[in-house]
Amino acid sequence: WWDRVRPAPEDPIIGVTEAFLSDSSPFKINLGEGAYRDDEGKPVVLECVRKAQAKIAGSEFLELVSATVGSNLVEECVKLAYGKDSNFVKERKFAGIQALSGTGACRLFAEFQRRFYPESRIYLPIPTWPNHHNIWRDAQVPQSTFRYYNNSTKRLEFSAILDDIKNAPDGSFFLLHPCAHNPTGIDPTEEQWQEISYHLKVKNHFPFFDMAYQGIASGNLDKDAKAIQILVEDGHLVACAQSFSKNMGLYGHRVGCLSVLCADNKQAKAVRSQFQQIVRAMYSSPPVHGILLVSTILNDPELRKLWEEELEVITSRIMRMRVVLHQTLEELNSSLSWDHITNQVGMFCFSGLSPEQVEQLRSRFHVYVTHDGRISMGAVTTSNVEYLANAIHEVTKR
Numbered sequence: 001w002w003d004r005v006r007p008a009p010e011d012p013i014i015g016v017t018e019a020f021l022s023d024s025s026p027f028k029i030n031l032g033e034g035a036y037r038d039d040e041g042k043p044v045v046l047e048c049v050r051k052a053q054a055k056i057a058g059s060e061f062l063e064l065v066s067a068t069v070g071s072n073l074v075e076e077c078v079k080l081a082y083g084k085d086s087n088f089v090k091e092r093k094f095a096g097i098q099a100l101s102g103t104g105a106c107r108l109f110a111e112f113q114r115r116f117y118p119e120s121r122i123y124l125p126i127p128t129w130p131n132h133h134n135i136w137r138d139a140q141v142p143q144s145t146f147r148y149y150n151n152s153t154k155r156l157e158f159s160a161i162l163d164d165i166k167n168a169p170d171g172s173f174f175l176l177h178p179c180a181h182n183p184t185g186i187d188p189t190e191e192q193w194q195e196i197s198y199h200l201k202v203k204n205h206f207p208f209f210d211m212a213y214q215g216i217a218s219g220n221l222d223k224d225a226k227a228i229q230i231l232v233e234d235g236h237l238v239a240c241a242q243s244f245s246k247n248m249g250l251y252g253h254r255v256g257c258l259s260v261l262c263a264d265n266k267q268a269k270a271v272r273s274q275f276q277q278i279v280r281a282m283y284s285s286p287p288v289h290g291i292l293l294v295s296t297i298l299n300d301p302e303l304r305k306l307w308e309e310e311l312e313v314i315t316s317r318i319m320r321m322r323v324v325l326h327q328t329l330e331e332l333n334s335s336l337s338w339d340h341i342t343n344q345v346g347m348f349c350f351s352g353l354s355p356e357q358v359e360q361l362r363s364r365f366h367v368y369v370t371h372d373g374r375i376s377m378g379a380v381t382t383s384n385v386e387y388l389a390n391a392i393h394e395v396t397k398r
């Protein structure tokens with residue numbers, strides 16, 4: 001048995017962490033995975049999570065709590081994504097289900113897409129989070145890509161996005177990052193979202209949002225969901241994957257939600273029953289503890305406010321590190337422009353470093369970033385930023 005099995009290729013993100021862990025240098029820094037750290041470089045348990053934990057202590061393993069808590073979580077998630085005053089939310093014209101974080105929500109949707117629209121394709125931005133390719137591949141949905149980012153200008157390739165939308169076969173599915181695009185950190189403006197929305201509608205394409213970083217682009221939850229709301233107001237039925245891995249620091253708990261807007265309640269019930277059937281056959285139901293933590297925070301006005309304050313702290317710390325990194329590279333008299341470091345938003349800096357330069361960062365300086373040059377700004381701190389700037393300068397100077 002198993003002779004036919006060859007090792008799978010290394011994951012472009014998790015593989016970086018594995019290499020980091022086996023490096024014995026005291027100088028090593030892991031800027032691969034998008035995990036937030038405090039200014040001391042320590043993983044953060046948010047205060048709102050600690051308080052929620054204390055509040056639910058003792059009640060978390062009750063049987064059947066899962067279904068009620070799960071539906072409350074979905075209820076709160078759709079308010080976060082579509083706005084609490086959205087008619088879809090008020091009239092319950094949505095099908096939602098708790099999911100194993102953003103990956104689980106995407107996988108569930110991909111499965112649903114293949115079952116009900118087997119002739120459709122998914123269009124993924126270039127670049128995107130690499131796991132999107134794996135997820136739709138494993139669900140056996142045909143994939144295409146659309147241009148998103150221009151490597152030379154380090155800006156959005158806006159006219160190319162529109163051209164690719166126009167050239168896709170009618171009724172295609174488009175995966176969009178509503179905020180803090182991973183890996184580029186570049187989001188369309190509101191006006192650009194309106195144009196994107198218009199062209200998607202002309203072609204009857206379906207917008208699927210993967211929102212893994214709500215609150216981490218601007219520090220404001222509503223603002224970061226604006227793209228979704230623009231498309232919904234423009235008449236699209238959309239779907240959305242949500243994750244609490246980053247914005248509540250609950251990566252290990254796998255808490256998320258998949259929701260799809262529907263024409264009416266009847267449709268919503270049908271879609272939800274299909275989600276339930278897919279989940280039932282795959283893993284039956286998700287673990288309840290993380291769901292309980294998130295729904296406790298979202299339902300308690302004090303904890304919710306605390307969460308929002310903590311999100312502001314996270315985003316401003318990341319922004320401060322962007323400013324210091326940029327400034328330090330200038331002080332080192334780098335001949336290159338590093339303005340994109342501060343123009344980008346969210347967890348990542350898409351540095352523009354080549355794979356060779358990334359390799360040198362690793363071999364000469366023990367600094368670990370992904371092969372595409374993505375730097376996780378969430379792990380840059382006051383004490384490592386100068387070392388990082390110097391390493392970047394050394395591998396890029398001519």
Ligand code: LMR
Nearest residue numbers: 013032033034035129182
């Ligand atoms: C990332 O892009 O680094 C994060 O989304 C972590 C992951 O699961 O890949």
